Amino acid sequence: MSAFDEAITFSQAHEIPWPRDPAADPARWGVHHDDPPPFNRLRGPVHVRGGVSGVIRVRGKEVAAWGEPDRSDQTYSVAKTYLAILAGIAQSRGLLKADERVSDRLPGIGFDSEHNRAITWEHMLTQTSEWHGECFGMPDQVEHNRRVSHDPKPPAGKKGELRKLHAPGTYWEYNDVRINQLSLALLHLFRKPLPEVFLDEVLRPIGGGHDFRWEGYDDSWVEIDGKRIQSVPGGTHWGGGISISARDQARIGQLLLDGGAHEGRHLVPREWAQRMPVPSQTAPFYGLLTWLNGDGRMFADASRSSWFMFGAGGHTVWIDPDHDAVVVARWLDGAHSKEFVSHVARALG
Template structure:
């Protein structure tokens, strides 16, 4: 299907490209909004392509545009992929209880003091951990009072020290804590997370090898006698996941297919359901995915929809009731809701024919 309505939706995205420059030496990235000394890159980055995307329904491609095979940085969409890896760990018995304190299985990496000993895996997955410390040179304070477009507006100035709450009682979008979660997963698996992601998710999906997930320049640790990179759950301070829209749509399809690929259960349906279960104190958020309950995040999309979202305008939209998956890269976030509405209208009109 390449209806005139769908083409209009795609053209709308092209006409509303992110305001970020295409090269990194301009207005580009999240770090530029941080107060010093945290307003700098700690890992490698690269320039971006044009607005690009893929739309599928019932697993069949309806439309692709831009440069869908280009591996571009996807920023915080990588958080959702960390949640998938936590699901792999759960099914392997490495993480049997998400409500267990993290230090029980991975002692000695920053979860052992009185405050952090109460942090559980579910807290990290829901961004309610209130973990306190320094991860690869970055303190959790760097993201205190951080405002994100679709979250709760905090009552404070970005980077100011905020009084900590009891773990599990306060929601905050905090990339340092996400990086600490990634480090914990690395120690849990005892292997580099990109290796595990390739073996357990990407290759079973039939994804390309044209992606990479890298850490900060100083994010090297020894695990199992190997010196390995700990990767971040985004590209706030550099590094992160570079991946194409065509590969991301395969990951989106995994959600729609309840964890199955060609009849093989790659990830359990139960875990995928947990990922989109609302957090009690932040019902717009699940396990590192954005939920659309009451159509709060995107009024033009159904309430059943959920999303992986990255800075700069990287969106993965999963709509289970319509069997619809959409990946769009470098779309100005201010126009994302309108774009989703146009795609939905095009699909509705096609269905009614």
């Protein structure tokens, strides 16, 4: 009998009320329905999902698993954190500096306006950029005034309603269009498909990658060095995004918990891995595309050192340095995530 049986049973009893087949009841599946028309539609592929699954690792070893931990499912905004990992790899190669302006490195891809010229890579990675424009036909305004469950501030207006922009670095907003613009910028840095980079530099070296997919929108193709490459989104808000197993998510969480190292080799620079959960000045609940529990507001029973990757649809990757643990939960109804975390916290001791 596992110490985590109570948490596992609880999660299995609280599956998110989305249909498992997106085609079965489209109006109850996904998050794009909340967007103002004509942007409330899917633009990339989606597929049938599995049920509640999860993996728990303690001190580097898997101690519990449930559901279908090897099933590859779309993971929504957990993919944002993978973009932050790629940015760290880019910095280690001299392709970017976190505090430099994106426009200095990449003119001509949407950072050249008077407002956008001041945006740094760190602004993009902390969701404080206030980037303004269109990314593959999607204006940033689509995500103005968006409210997500762990955002402590109330929205200033109706979602999609134009609001006054703030200076880059001074205002936090969860905005998937800006995340997609960050992904496009990283593609221009690496000059090769990001799914290929992520597989080669992260997933395969840690023993993962089976059935991994990272898909873009039907129209998100660009030409770089004479090659047609698909730019991929940092989530599945409008379809596409990353499909990955719970075990691979746990492997990635373990990599970050271990300071970016696997079997003595740093796949992600230690300094970068340590920086990812550092609170941003503008939004102390947020690091580099990661959520933080420093004040215990998100999860009172989780350690204050805990940090998280979240995705719509009930996806959580929880990294707990105090207990040397990584916890992955998938397709868990978000209304019950706090209770699930409390169950796991008690088992961790």
